[in-house]
Amino acid sequence: MKLKVNRTTIELFEGAEIRHALITYLTRRRMSLKFLEQLEVRDVWGHEIDLDAPASAFTQIRLTFKEQ
Amino acid sequence: MMKKLVLASLMLLAGLGVQAGEKKELHILSANDMHAAIECMPRLGFVADSLRALYPNLLVLSAGDNRSGEPLNDMYEIPAYPMVALMNIIGFDATTLGNHEFDSGQEGLAKLISMSAFPTLCANVQPDAKWNMHVKPYQVFDCGGIKVGIVGAVALGAMGIPESHPMNTTDIKFTDPLETLQQYQFLRKECDVVLFLSHLGFESDVKLSKDLPWVDIIVGGHSHTQLKGGEMHNGLFITQNKNRLACVTHTTLTLEDGKVVDRQAENIAIRGGKNENKVVRGLVDYFSQNPAFYRVLAQVDTPFECYEELGNMMCDAYKVEGHADLSFQNPGGVRYETKPVGGFTVADALRLDPFQNEAIELQLTGKELIDMMKKCYDNDNQGFPYVSGMKVDYTVDPATKALTKVVLYGEDGKKLNLKKTYKVITNSYTVAISATNRKDPGKGIGKITAQLIMDYLEHQGHVSYQGSRRIFRH
Numbered sequence: 001m002k003l004k005v006n007r008t009t010i011e012l013f014e015g016a017e018i019r020h021a022l023i024t025y026l027t028r029r030r031m032s033l034k035f036l037e038q039l040e041v042r043d044v045w046g047h048e049i050d051l052d053a054p055a056s057a058f059t060q061i062r063l064t065f066k067e068q
Numbered sequence: 069m070m071k072k073l074v075l076a077s078l079m080l081l082a083g084l085g086v087q088a089g090e091k092k093e094l095h096i097l098s099a100n101d102m103h104a105a106i107e108c109m110p111r112l113g114f115v116a117d118s119l120r121a122l123y124p125n126l127l128v129l130s131a132g133d134n135r136s137g138e139p140l141n142d143m144y145e146i147p148a149y150p151m152v153a154l155m156n157i158i159g160f161d162a163t164t165l166g167n168h169e170f171d172s173g174q175e176g177l178a179k180l181i182s183m184s185a186f187p188t189l190c191a192n193v194q195p196d197a198k199w200n201m202h203v204k205p206y207q208v209f210d211c212g213g214i215k216v217g218i219v220g221a222v223a224l225g226a227m228g229i230p231e232s233h234p235m236n237t238t239d240i241k242f243t244d245p246l247e248t249l250q251q252y253q254f255l256r257k258e259c260d261v262v263l264f265l266s267h268l269g270f271e272s273d274v275k276l277s278k279d280l281p282w283v284d285i286i287v288g289g290h291s292h293t294q295l296k297g298g299e300m301h302n303g304l305f306i307t308q309n310k311n312r313l314a315c316v317t318h319t320t321l322t323l324e325d326g327k328v329v330d331r332q333a334e335n336i337a338i339r340g341g342k343n344e345n346k347v348v349r350g351l352v353d354y355f356s357q358n359p360a361f362y363r364v365l366a367q368v369d370t371p372f373e374c375y376e377e378l379g380n381m382m383c384d385a386y387k388v389e390g391h392a393d394l395s396f397q398n399p400g401g402v403r404y405e406t407k408p409v410g411g412f413t414v415a416d417a418l419r420l421d422p423f424q425n426e427a428i429e430l431q432l433t434g435k436e437l438i439d440m441m442k443k444c445y446d447n448d449n450q451g452f453p454y455v456s457g458m459k460v461d462y463t464v465d466p467a468t469k470a471l472t473k474v475v476l477y478g479e480d481g482k483k484l485n486l487k488k489t490y491k492v493i494t495n496s497y498t499v500a501i502s503a504t505n506r507k508d509p510g511k512g513i514g515k516i517t518a519q520l521i522m523d524y525l526e527h528q529g530h531v532s533y534q535g536s537r538r539i540f541r542h
Contacts, residue, residue: 001226001509013428013499015231015512023500027447033501043270043293050292050310052103052137054167056225057269057291 004060012055019051021061040066089324094214094261095123096319099130099338100289101166101311102151103137106352108313108338109154113345115336116158119318125212128159131289132166132222132267137312139418139518140356147172148180150355156185157348162207164220164265165190166289167230170237171514174199189220189265192248196239206252208259214323217255220265221245223272223290233514246276256282260326263287270295270308277304284328285321297333305331313338361418364411366525370534372407375399377533378420379454382517385524387456390427390493390513394437394458397517398444398498399451401425412525421518425495430510434486438474440494440502445471447501452539453494458484460539473542493520 001012005025012020018041026033041049042062049061097119099112120126134155135141135148144150148171155163165188169177178201181188191205206219224242225231245268255262264283266273269291277286281303288308298307298319309315315335322330372378379402386395403420432440441460444453450469452462463473476484484490495517499510525531 010503011509013430013496013510013512014226015426015428015514016496016500020496020500023497024503027443027501028503033447043291045270045274045299047270048294048310050294050312052311053292054231054269054290056231057223057271059271 001056003055003058006063014056016055017051018049018053018055018058018061021055022051022063025063038066039063092212092214092323093123094127094211094216094321094323095119095125096127096129096263096285096287096321097316098128098287098307098319099313099316100267100287100308101133101292102130103133103168103312104135104141104148104151105312105339106138106141106150106154106355109158109352110344110346110349111338111341112313112316113154113158113348114343115316115338115341117345120159125214127161127209127211127216129218129263129265129287130155130160130163131265131287131308132164132220133168133289133311134163134166136168136171137424139361140358142171143360143414144355144358145360146179146183147176149183152180152183153355154348154351157351158345160186161209162187162189162218162220162265164188164267164289165193165203165222165230166267167222167225167232170230170232173236174201174238174240177201189218190222191219191252192221192224192243192245194241194243199239205248206255208255214261215259216261216263217252217259218263218265219249219252219255221249221268223268231512236514245272246279249276249280253282260323261285261321261328266290269293270306273306273308274301277302277306280304285319285331287317287319297335298331300331305333307333309335315339361415362413364413365417365522366412366528367530368407368409368412369530369532371409372533375402375405376454376539377536378402378404378407380456380536380538381531381533382421382521383454383456385521386427386493386495386517389520389523389527390429391491392429392457392493393490395456395493396437396441396444396453396498397494398448398453398501400448401495401497402454412531414522417522417525418518421521423495423497425497425517426512427493427515427517427520428496428499428510429513430492430494430499430506431489431508432492432506433489434476434484436504436506437484437490437492438476438486439504439506441474442471443502443504444498452541453498455538458538461542462539463542
């Protein structure tokens with residue numbers, strides 16, 4: 001299963017959640033997993049989505065840092 | 069003459085029970101992907117009661133995935149019964165099936181449906197008669213004179229079945245949601261409002277909306293998408309919320325002459341809200357003191373004295389219960405260090421592995437396995453993963469702490485073949501932090517790792533891991 005995180009295509013195991021897409025994205029970019037809590041995840045329409053949403057329900061997600 | 073005609077028309081309309089220009093409102097309270105957030109149910113009960121006091125014909129609906137996410141619910145003696153009992157008492161009118169409704173198999177689902185005081189509506193599911201599973205494709209509700217036709221559907225994954233363990237859905241036939249839904253267009257003629265209770269996800273709902281002009285509203289779930297009230301897409305109103313009852317949606321449809329002329333929706337916060345229904349709270353408290361959590365799964369014959377001993381036991385559980393050749397997991401996934409001699413309970417297992425991580429099966433060559441373990445080491449605070457079915461020699465650069473060499477040995481003491489493919493089980497977190505270029509991205513086996521640990525302990529009866537060492541640092 002493939003999913004685009006920002007502009008990066010991430011390959012995930014079947015049954016993966018959005019959380020796993022983000023962890024894979026961060027580790028691939030050598031970023032600390034501490035950022036996980038600071039990221040806001042949105043679908044292509046700009047709706048907020050949960051970390052435990054099923055990744056299969058999305059073709060693309062966008063990450064931004066939460067406003068402090 | 070004209071006056072007589074108008075008068076006659078009005079009399080005719082009055083005789084049919086319809087008044088020209090009459091406006092009616094349909095009120096819907098909808099939740100989705102509750103995932104057994106039982107702590108939020110007293111608040112949801114309060115909100116449903118309050119709205120029902122204002123709108124006695126309120127429709128209370130769930131768009132599926134009512135269970136899976138809270139051990140107090142999912143590991144109840146009858147798995148997931150607490151949510152059914154709570155939904156009954158809150159007065160849900162209908163639910164559709166989410167993929168997680170299948171998590172305790174056909175028999176478990178059939179039992180839950182039989183205990184539900186509300187119908188389960190899902191058109192693209194055809195269970196085998198032997199399960200006696202009462203799933204209806206649709207139902208028509210009379211809400212204060214407004215006829216509401218509700219049809220449901222569940223998302224199908226890559227294998228053409230909902231995302232649950234494949235064993236949970238054997239003997240159930242699933243059909244394409246869109247093709248199936250089109251068979252229910254007759255509801256348009258029979259009803260004032262047609263509602264699609266969807267567990268397909270927001271993207272799919274938007275795609276389908278152009279093919280469902282005969283539907284008035286989609287009450288959606290699956291993708292945990294937080295909408296601000298509702299949105300119009302291709303002339304169809306869609307609602308959905310984040311999961312675990314962060315919010316629910318109160319939708320008001322205004323009908324004029326039997327047609328929907330206006331749609332308004334607002335989010336109502338549930339999680340963190342103050343007022344509660346006390347009866348629902350009492351039931352939640354009862355379920356929270358579940359003695360099943362203190363059931364002894366196995367006797368610990370010698371004490372567990374370090375993380376590695378508990379990690380080895382966990383990996384053995386994945387390997388044995390997952391019928392794999394090998395297993396490994398990140399060291400950070402072992403949540404306590406010691407366990408004395410005595411009973412190992414359900415609560416102990418859930419404390420040891422509290423993350424609800426799914427067990428993932430991968431077909432890996434020896435080399436691919438080493439690559440994954442190296443990534444796992446780098447991304448889990450430079451701790452080497454625990455293993456089963458093998459022993460490991462690894463070398464670390466003392467200055468940088470980087471791994472310089474990893475050698476895997478089978479249980480026979482011989483080096484693992486780097487080209488041979490092995491069936492490996494690990495947890496979903498470990499897979500996510502161990503992104504490598506490998507052939508098999510892996511697939512969930514439909515069970516959480518804590519369940520494998522509990523099954524393993526129960527099957528073993530007695531466990532002893534004192535002095536068990538499998539990873540050797542040089």
